[in-house]
Amino acid sequence: MRFTIDKEQFSKALNAASKAVPTKSANPILPNFCLTLNEKGLEVLGFNGDFAVKSTVPYMINDREIIRNAGVGSTLVNAKTLAEILRSIEGSEVSVEVIDEAIMKIDDGKFSSRLNCIKAEEYPDIDLEPSGTTFTISAYEFSSLIEQSAFAASQRDQRGILNALHLEAENDKLIATATDSARLARKECPIDSDVRFAVNVPAKAALDIIHMFDGAKNVTVSIATRKILVFFDNTVVSSSLIPGDYPVTRSIIPTMFNYTLEANSSELLGAMNRVRILSMDSEPVVTIMMDEEEVEVSARNDASGSATERISTFQYSGERLQVSFNSQFVIDAIKAVKSEDVVICFLGEMKPFVVKNPKDESVVELITPMRTF
Amino acid sequence: MRFTIDKEQFSKALNAASKAVPTKSANPILPNFCLTLNEKGLEVLGFNGDFAVKSTVPYMINDREIIRNAGVGSTLVNAKTLAEILRSIEGSEVSVEVIDEAIMKIDDGKFSSRLNCIKAEEYPDIDLEPSGTTFTISAYEFSSLIEQSAFAASQRDQRGILNALHLEAENDKLIATATDSARLARKECPIDSDVRFAVNVPAKAALDIIHMFDGAKNVTVSIATRKILVFFDNTVVSSSLIPGDYPVTRSIIPTMFNYTLEANSSELLGAMNRVRILSMDSEPVVTIMMDEEEVEVSARNDASGSATERISTFQYSGERLQVSFNSQFVIDAIKAVKSEDVVICFLGEMKPFVVKNPKDESVVELITPMRTF
Numbered sequence: 001m002r003f004t005i006d007k008e009q010f011s012k013a014l015n016a017a018s019k020a021v022p023t024k025s026a027n028p029i030l031p032n033f034c035l036t037l038n039e040k041g042l043e044v045l046g047f048n049g050d051f052a053v054k055s056t057v058p059y060m061i062n063d064r065e066i067i068r069n070a071g072v073g074s075t076l077v078n079a080k081t082l083a084e085i086l087r088s089i090e091g092s093e094v095s096v097e098v099i100d101e102a103i104m105k106i107d108d109g110k111f112s113s114r115l116n117c118i119k120a121e122e123y124p125d126i127d128l129e130p131s132g133t134t135f136t137i138s139a140y141e142f143s144s145l146i147e148q149s150a151f152a153a154s155q156r157d158q159r160g161i162l163n164a165l166h167l168e169a170e171n172d173k174l175i176a177t178a179t180d181s182a183r184l185a186r187k188e189c190p191i192d193s194d195v196r197f198a199v200n201v202p203a204k205a206a207l208d209i210i211h212m213f214d215g216a217k218n219v220t221v222s223i224a225t226r227k228i229l230v231f232f233d234n235t236v237v238s239s240s241l242i243p244g245d246y247p248v249t250r251s252i253i254p255t256m257f258n259y260t261l262e263a264n265s266s267e268l269l270g271a272m273n274r275v276r277i278l279s280m281d282s283e284p285v286v287t288i289m290m291d292e293e294e295v296e297v298s299a300r301n302d303a304s305g306s307a308t309e310r311i312s313t314f315q316y317s318g319e320r321l322q323v324s325f326n327s328q329f330v331i332d333a334i335k336a337v338k339s340e341d342v343v344i345c346f347l348g349e350m351k352p353f354v355v356k357n358p359k360d361e362s363v364v365e366l367i368t369p370m371r372t373f
Numbered sequence: 374m375r376f377t378i379d380k381e382q383f384s385k386a387l388n389a390a391s392k393a394v395p396t397k398s399a400n401p402i403l404p405n406f407c408l409t410l411n412e413k414g415l416e417v418l419g420f421n422g423d424f425a426v427k428s429t430v431p432y433m434i435n436d437r438e439i440i441r442n443a444g445v446g447s448t449l450v451n452a453k454t455l456a457e458i459l460r461s462i463e464g465s466e467v468s469v470e471v472i473d474e475a476i477m478k479i480d481d482g483k484f485s486s487r488l489n490c491i492k493a494e495e496y497p498d499i500d501l502e503p504s505g506t507t508f509t510i511s512a513y514e515f516s517s518l519i520e521q522s523a524f525a526a527s528q529r530d531q532r533g534i535l536n537a538l539h540l541e542a543e544n545d546k547l548i549a550t551a552t553d554s555a556r557l558a559r560k561e562c563p564i565d566s567d568v569r570f571a572v573n574v575p576a577k578a579a580l581d582i583i584h585m586f587d588g589a590k591n592v593t594v595s596i597a598t599r600k601i602l603v604f605f606d607n608t609v610v611s612s613s614l615i616p617g618d619y620p621v622t623r624s625i626i627p628t629m630f631n632y633t634l635e636a637n638s639s640e641l642l643g644a645m646n647r648v649r650i651l652s653m654d655s656e657p658v659v660t661i662m663m664d665e666e667e668v669e670v671s672a673r674n675d676a677s678g679s680a681t682e683r684i685s686t687f688q689y690s691g692e693r694l695q696v697s698f699n700s701q702f703v704i705d706a707i708k709a710v711k712s713e714d715v716v717i718c719f720l721g722e723m724k725p726f727v728v729k730n731p732k733d734e735s736v737v738e739l740i741t742p743m744r745t746f
Contacts, residue, residue: 081650081677088647103678111647113680274461274484277454304454305476307486 001037001073001098006066007108009057010094011086013044014079016055016235019208020046021079033082034123036074042067045126046079051205052126052238053212069095074120077104085113128236132224135193137174139219139232143210145176145189148336148363152185153178153203164200166246177249178203183329184249184366185336197223200246205239212237253366254354257345259318261290262358263311265334265342268297271309275299276327278307285370286327291320299327323349324372330355333365374410374446374471379439380481382430383467384459386417387452389428389608392581393419394452406455407496409447415440418499419452424578425499425611426585442468447493450477458486501609505597508566510547512592512605516583518549518562521709521736525558526551526576537573539619550622551576556702557622557739558709570596573619578612585610626739627727630718632691634663635731636684638707638715644682648672649700651680658743659700664693672700696722697745703728706738
């Protein structure tokens with residue numbers, strides 16, 4: 001294998017694929033990139049056992065030559081070392097040549113390096129061809145779907161069902177749900193294709209995927225039995241799915257409420273961020289006290305003291321009500337509804353409450369209160 | 374105690390004093406600020422047992438009132454909580470009142486907090502009056518003195534003599550020396566006063582002190598038996614000294630050399646930073662090979678491979694020579710001499726070598742080579 005390549009495009013592909021490369025692994029092959037130069041261009045592949053990213057550098061972009069002096073082939077080389085070298089060299093082009101399937105020479109005209117490499121046959125076989133149910137969606141819609149829901153998944157045990165983002169399609173809608181059992185986030189969006197499926201994607205993988213879109217316009221999603229594949233620009237990402245049945249969550253989101261607060265999102269976030277300095281570090285509990293005259297957030301901590309702040313802009317309907325909650329959950333929810341004003345609907349002091357965007361019914365955030373007495 | 378204070382000036386004083394406040398301490402008093410409002414203004418004091426910072430907010434700055442509605446007094450309050458509250462509130466002024474020596478009320482008109490506080494008598498007595506040998510020096514000269522030397526002190530055992538910056542004054546010169554036994558840095562500067570002393574200042578404290586100068590023009594330094602005090606603007610910093618005799622280092626800096634390399638600092642730094650990617654992570658050994666035709670830096674690592682880079686701009690006099698060293702030490706030294714070009718003088722492959730600024734004799738960096746065979 002031999003090629004001379006534009007440094008910036010090569011670095012972009014290495015950065016994308018490195019998202020899937022484990023820094024440590026019991027398998028000595030996985031900390032490597034699998035580099036393959038074929039008729040499509042230079043494929044850079046990373047894989048950690050569950051998550052794979054393959055990014056392809058094409059020979060030409062528009063009329064500009066990106067790869068020249070090419071001789072096809074493939075090899076494995078330490079991902080961290082190669083990425084660090086690319087970051088540190090100053091030239092705009094770099095020449096790469098693999099000698100005797102054992103040494104990769106890297107040269108930018110000034111700096112020269114010889115990296116030990118491994119035969120490509122040692123790399124695991126990864127099928128990154130589309131299969132199963134396939135649909136195309138705008139990258140923006142798919143990003144919003146995941147960004148507004150996946151944060152509510154549990155971050156505790158790595159392979160548990162609550163670590164998943166539950167993704168289901170039916171009746172021309174795509175619905176994403178995540179819950180860690182103390183809170184739940186649900187977001188839906190329309191979908192063109194008449195597809196039907198219900199799968200559990202690791203929430204972290206879903207977030208990693210959308211953070212790689214970087215200007216992509218549309219993405220194609222393939223749902224197979226054991227994995228999800230997402231295609232965009234010159235990149236394909238694969239994640240294994242989490243097996244098992246996701247809890248039935250639709251019926252637990254209340255639709256009728258006794259108390260409703262509408263407030264300015266940034267004022268409410270600011271007040272909660274200030275008073276929670278006085279909550280306990282381990283559980284940032286904040287209390288909101290509401291009646292038609294006054295809305296006040298407060299926190300207290302036996303060791304340090306207490307803090308309160310009144311909200312100046314609000315509309316409240318209902319009897320006087322006081323609710324305590326994990327302020328991080330409410331802050332996450334208010335940020336996720338992405339709206340200048342936020343509506344919070346309550347059923348009672350100890351009943352789950354809902355955070356909504358008053359102008360967008362597609363996103364719902366449900367939070368369980370905390371007992372403070 | 375009661376006062377209404379400009380938030381920005383209050384925050385500046387809290388930030389300065391917080392440098393001396395331990396986040397954890399066996400002594401429950403030390404994680405507090407000692408706040409004292411007296412005829413000079415509001416004194417904010419932090420102390421970790423060895424290092425103290427007292428920053429005073431004056432009543433007036435130029436013609437602007439900084440503190441108003443004042444009632445003298447003093448109290449102790451948790452430093453982290455108070456600093457976080459000041460960072461988070463939005464108003465430009467904050468009102469503080471201590472009630473019954475037990476509760477500090479903080480109010481910015483919107484946000485209101487009640488912090489538990491402790492009687493000021495519980496705080497340790499710290500003498501921050503000048504005593505012993507005292508001199509005044511420009512903040513810039515004193516910063517350079519410490520910045521160009523203190524980094525070479527050992528960072529291993531906290532109270533060992535090699536953790537010190539050795540500071541001595543004689544013959545109208547101030548000399549700072551630091552060594553971790555594998556490298557040594559020495560910087561001197563002229564001093565107006567005819568003072569004589571030799572003390573060991575914890576190198577970390579010396580660096581912390583100069584990083585607080587922030588625009589100060591002159592600083593006054595007091596050297597007492599057990600501590601050093603540094604006064605600047607509205608701040609005084611005190612550090613205890615490290616007892617014991619500092620090693621005699623003057624005679625170990627060679628003055629005659631057999632080989633001399635002059636090179637562009639940034640080219641040499643760039644080349645070393647690139648090739649050291651291929652050195653071992655634990656010991657970033659780089660080798661420099663020099664003769665009159667060619668200068669090349671290189672590194673190798675049995676697991677990953679090797680890298681080399683030629684230097685394009687240099688002057689070398691002497692026989693062909695190859696020297697290996699901890700590249701971090703040479704990178705630190707080149708940065709510390711603060712010069713466009715750098716001179717490196719060698720006696721032989723395994724003899725300590727010197728990194729110098731060709732235009733400034735006041736700074737010398739000495740480094741012991743490493744054996745690579």
